[in-house]
Amino acid sequence: MTAPRHGAAVAPWLSIGRLADTVLPKLVLAPTIVACLVGFYGFIGWTAWLSFTESRLLPRYEWAGLIQYQELFANERWWTSMQNLAVFGGLFIAVSLLVGLVMAVLLDQRIRGEGALRTLYLYPMALSFIVTGTAWKWVLNPGLGLEKTLHDWGFTDFRFDWIVNPDMAIYTVVIAAVWQSSGFVMALFLAGLRGIDDSIIKAAQVDGAGLPTIYARILIPSLRPVFLSAFMILAHIAVKSFDLVMALTSGGPGFATDLPSIFMYQHGFTRGQLGLGAASAMMMLFTACAVVMPLLYSELRRERRG
Structure with missing residues (x-):
C-alpha cells in the first residue's frame, strides 16, 4: 500500500483557495454594484423616461414625445x-x-x-x-x-x-x-x-x-x-x-x-x-x-x- 503524495493532498486546497480569491471579492462588491446600478443609473433611466411622458402629480408611462x-x-x-x-x-x-x-x-x-x-x-x-x-x-x-x-x-x-x-x-x-x-x-x-x-x-x-x-x-x-x-x-x-x-x-x-x-x-x-x-x-x-x-x-x- 503506497502513501498518497503530498502534492495530491494539497492540490484541492489550492483550488479552493484560488476559487475563494476569485469569487469572494465579487460577492463582497455585488451589493454595492447592484445598489449603484439601481439607485444611480436605474433612476437616471427612469427620470429620462418620465421626461418623455405627460406625468404631472403622479408618474404616467405613456410616451408623449418631446412635449x-x-x-x-x-x-x-x-x-x-x-x-x-x-x-x-x-x-x-x-x-x-x-x-x-x-x-x-x-x-x-x-x-x-x-x-x-x-x-x-x-x-x-x-x-x-x-x-x-x-x-x-x-x-x-x-x-x-x-x-x-x-x-x-x-x-x-x-x-x-x-x-x-x-x-x-x-x-x-x-x-x-x-x-x-x-x-x-x-x-x-x-x-x-x-x-x-x-x-x-x-x-x-x-x-x-x-x-x-x-x-x-x-x-x-x-x-x-x-x-x-x-x-x-x-x-x-x-x-x-x-x-x-x-x-x-x-x-x-x-x-x-x-x-x-x-x-x-x-x-x-x-x-x-x-x-x-x-x-x-x-x-x-x-x-x-x-x-x-x-x-x-x-x-x-x-x-x-x-
Missing part, C-alpha cells in the same frame, strides 16, 4: 435659471481655483503655524451648505449684518445690500460658495505640490531660477491633473447647488438667484409637473456632461500621446 422639452424651452424662468447658473458656475469655479491655488502656494512655503492655518482653511468644508447659507444670510442682511455693524461704528455711508439687490444677489451666492469650497481646493493643490519631486526644484534653483519662475514654469503646470479634478468637483457642486441658495436667498429676489436645481424641485415636486421637472433634471445632466466630457476626453488623449 415636456418644448414646454421647458418655452419657459422664461428656465432660461433665467440657466443664465444664473452660467454666472454663478463660472465665477464660483474660477475664483475657487484661484483662491485655492494662492493659499496652497503660500502654505507650501512651510510657514510657521501651517497646521493651524490648514485646519482653518478647511473648516468651512466641514459645514453643510444649509449652515453656510444661513450664516452668510445673517452677515449680508443690510438690517442685521455687516452693513448695520459698520453703520453702528459710524460709517453711515457704507452700503452692502447685494442680497436684496436683484442685479447683485447672484454674487452673494458666489461669495458664500467660494468661502466654503476654496479650502478644499487648497488641500488638493497643496497635496499636488507636496507630491512633486524636490530634485526638480533643486535642479531649477541650481540653474538660477527664482521661486516665482519655478512655480510659474514648473510646479503649477505640473498640477494639470489636479486642476482637472478640482474643476470637475466644483462643476458638480455648481450644477447641483440647491440647499445653499435656498438657505441664502430662496432663489430671490424674484428669480435673481434661481438655479436649474430649484426650478426642477419646485416644478417636479411642489407644482405637480413631474414630467417638466424630469425634463429639467435631464437638461442639468446634459449640461454637466457637456462641460466635463470634453475635458476628460482631451486629458485621456493627452495621456495616451504622452
Whole structure:
C-alpha cells in the first residue's frame, strides 16, 4: 500500500483557495454594484423616461414625445435659471481655483503655524451648505449684518445690500460658495505640490531660477491633473447647488438667484409637473456632461500621446 503524495493532498486546497480569491471579492462588491446600478443609473433611466411622458402629480408611462422639452424651452424662468447658473458656475469655479491655488502656494512655503492655518482653511468644508447659507444670510442682511455693524461704528455711508439687490444677489451666492469650497481646493493643490519631486526644484534653483519662475514654469503646470479634478468637483457642486441658495436667498429676489436645481424641485415636486421637472433634471445632466466630457476626453488623449 503506497502513501498518497503530498502534492495530491494539497492540490484541492489550492483550488479552493484560488476559487475563494476569485469569487469572494465579487460577492463582497455585488451589493454595492447592484445598489449603484439601481439607485444611480436605474433612476437616471427612469427620470429620462418620465421626461418623455405627460406625468404631472403622479408618474404616467405613456410616451408623449418631446412635449415636456418644448414646454421647458418655452419657459422664461428656465432660461433665467440657466443664465444664473452660467454666472454663478463660472465665477464660483474660477475664483475657487484661484483662491485655492494662492493659499496652497503660500502654505507650501512651510510657514510657521501651517497646521493651524490648514485646519482653518478647511473648516468651512466641514459645514453643510444649509449652515453656510444661513450664516452668510445673517452677515449680508443690510438690517442685521455687516452693513448695520459698520453703520453702528459710524460709517453711515457704507452700503452692502447685494442680497436684496436683484442685479447683485447672484454674487452673494458666489461669495458664500467660494468661502466654503476654496479650502478644499487648497488641500488638493497643496497635496499636488507636496507630491512633486524636490530634485526638480533643486535642479531649477541650481540653474538660477527664482521661486516665482519655478512655480510659474514648473510646479503649477505640473498640477494639470489636479486642476482637472478640482474643476470637475466644483462643476458638480455648481450644477447641483440647491440647499445653499435656498438657505441664502430662496432663489430671490424674484428669480435673481434661481438655479436649474430649484426650478426642477419646485416644478417636479411642489407644482405637480413631474414630467417638466424630469425634463429639467435631464437638461442639468446634459449640461454637466457637456462641460466635463470634453475635458476628460482631451486629458485621456493627452495621456495616451504622452
